[in-house]
Amino acid sequence: MEPKFFLAVFLLISSTVSAEYIRPPPRKTLYFPWRSTPSSHPQQVHISLAGDKHIRVSWVTDDKSCLSTVEYGTSPGRYSAVSHGESTSYSYLFYSSGKIHHTVIGPLEPNTVYFYRCGGQGPEFQLKTPPAQLPITFAVAGDLGQTGWTKSTLDHIDQCQYDVHLLPGDLSYADYMQHRWDTFGELVQPLASSRPWMVTEGNHEEESIPIIKDGFQSYNSRWKMPFEESGSSSNLYYSFEVAGAHVIMLGSFTDYDEYSEQYNWLKADLTKLDRNKTPWLLVLVHVPWYNSNHAHQGEGDEMMAVIEPLLYAAGVDIVLAGHVHAYERTKRVNNGNLDPCGAVHLTIGDGGNREGLARKYINPQPEWSVFREASFGHGELKLVNSTHAYWTWHRNDDDEPVRSDQVWITSLVSSGCLDEKRQLRKILMGP
Template sequence: MDPKFVLLMAVLVTVATGKSDYVRPKPRKNLQFPWDSKPSSQPKQVHISLAGNRHMRVTWITSDKHSPSIVEYGTSPGKYNYIAQGESTSYSYLFYSSGKIHHTVIGPLEHSTTYFYRCGREGPEFQLKTPPSQFPVTFAVAGDMGQTGWTKSTLDHIDLCEYDVHLLPGDLSYADYIQSLWDTFGELVQPLASARPWMVTEGNHEKENIMFLEDGFQSYNARWKMPFKESGSSSNLYYSFEVAGVHLIMLGSYTDYDEYSDQYSWLKADLLKVDRKRTPWLLVLFHVPWYNSNRAHQGEGVSMMEAMESLLYAAGVDIVLAGHVHAYERSKRVYNGRLDPCGAVHMTIGDGGNREGLAHQYINPQPHWSDFREASFGHGELKVVNSTHALWSWHRNDDDEPVRSDQVWINSLVSSGCLADKRPGPRKILMAP
């Protein structure tokens, strides 16, 4: 067929359908990892996470069961003025036995400071940078990561971002019962996760429960310990933390959330503790989106939304970040299915690089609350500039080049007059004893 004719037909179809010239990329194959020849005592899968005010949790794994859970650290390369002793755990899953999983909290640390550290008294030196104490602060956001070629592309693009904390709303390794994939995922993300704190919550691919044989979330809880105790939570599946002037709440889509649940009670108590003078921005993350105009996973977040949305609205949550749907979508401010200037902006970013491919079928016409949607792999960046303004941008992985396809300024609800106790109903629900 004449190439000119093919090109003409493509142009006519594009004009007729009103679509852009963006071609959605196909899924990429899973990454292949070489055999690990490191000594059994050398730290592997190193990652860090925030652990309360001015403290950081360093996590790593060794094959040697006798390796110490010690972190040496300081502000100069090779000079460790401080030492911290931590704890360790391990787990077995069917025929798999994990290595020794070390968790060591270091601090107190200075804000916006680079520290050099070594795990277990041997192995390579790592370095991390602590988040700032005040605005501006930048978050990199990517969910549903997996271990594919697109995952690698997303990580490479995030590495180019000047960010302070990585947020991941569920579906990390896509191990799905094959426990060795948790190990390869840990190695894959180590270059980034050892340098900036990764704050994660669980998704459906973290469940891994086998009826009568294995409980759910064993590997996730053992490997990715978050500051739940520091935030008064009884479960690693939901917790909160603060960075600069932002209070962040990580909720669990796959643990009980009705009004009689522990998670609901904890959320209510945590929201009541938020001081909007100290932390004017309030963000919430969980896995299953409440506002989703994609045909994939349609309606799966309804029950959690019915249980908890009024609490978030009453507290004046600014932004909600979710994953699960393998596409990007940004809403306008919305509450109870209707546009509301005091509602939250909902972002779906479940397309970090999973092996299942993109969810490209959307419901038409586009709902009134949906502002931008696109099936693409990529990551988001949220730069909270000050107490009133934040800049959100979505960066798609287009032919391995980062392309910013969506950007918007967001005003905080604190600056919009929405927290002056003028709203009826939901605010009373939050404040009720």
């Protein structure tokens, strides 16, 4: 590797791999015993970012008469503010959901613990808002599901001092069995009620039935993201800003061609970027574009051909994906070739799903692939400052969070790449 290229891509690469890693056996789907809960009490509580200094609180009640209100304040049991929100519900064949509430609270102070109560009933929850400036830490895990390995992944994430959870698709693995959305909400509530969870859809969220049922009804009803706040017309793709990062959540399973609403929205979103304010540009998508695993090989090629030129012109630093049930990290790459001004791609669809791991890789390993392993785990991305980020991947090995891969990544803002792309941006993102 040329020294100049090395400096432009990574400040430091330090990967540790065990020579003979023997994977633990699979774990069964979790069993959720029925629990008697008052119908007015909040269930499946989770929070998400909802524009500058605001957070959306989402929950479900069995009682359809409950109000969509959230009381909150900075002291336990003392609520200095109250917000009123909206609610929805849906039917799916023989299933009828509870009342699904979405209420935006704020403005909130950054890096502050708030205590809150949903609908004036039930237990008190607490959340911590993200910082306003760098550093910030993201926990990343996709393809979660509801197995023993999912529980292990969540336990490890709970030990991480993170600010926001990023989930690149495939949440509950309900797969048409709607009560599994309820048990998934119960499973993740301890974490998702205390830190923002920012998600995008995967193929297991679609749940469409030709003629009878449109896709993504359950997902859109339960996991409302800030698409309206970011100028998007669909909950399947949106963006948000937090600390020094602009994060774009793309939809692999909605139209993305050059005439689509998603493509035009993405161009507009990228055009408005201020990289002095947000030096880091991250993208999440479910289906990976750079994948040397036999599983789902080539499935992201069509989207990559259309969208990658826009991301390259805008100077995207990191692309995070799921779908493949394994972990893989690339060098900076664009159009299938090594490029010091391309993005680092991270496949992290290894959260713990019931379908198991994707164990077969293509050999020889492509030049752009640095590290790959079929194990369950999670990632942590710490944006330390405007120029350097530290990425680690933690394997779930015998219930110990083993740090199996780690790398320092330098931002494209600091490398001079954005200056070189100025003319390209005019061409690709012009009218």
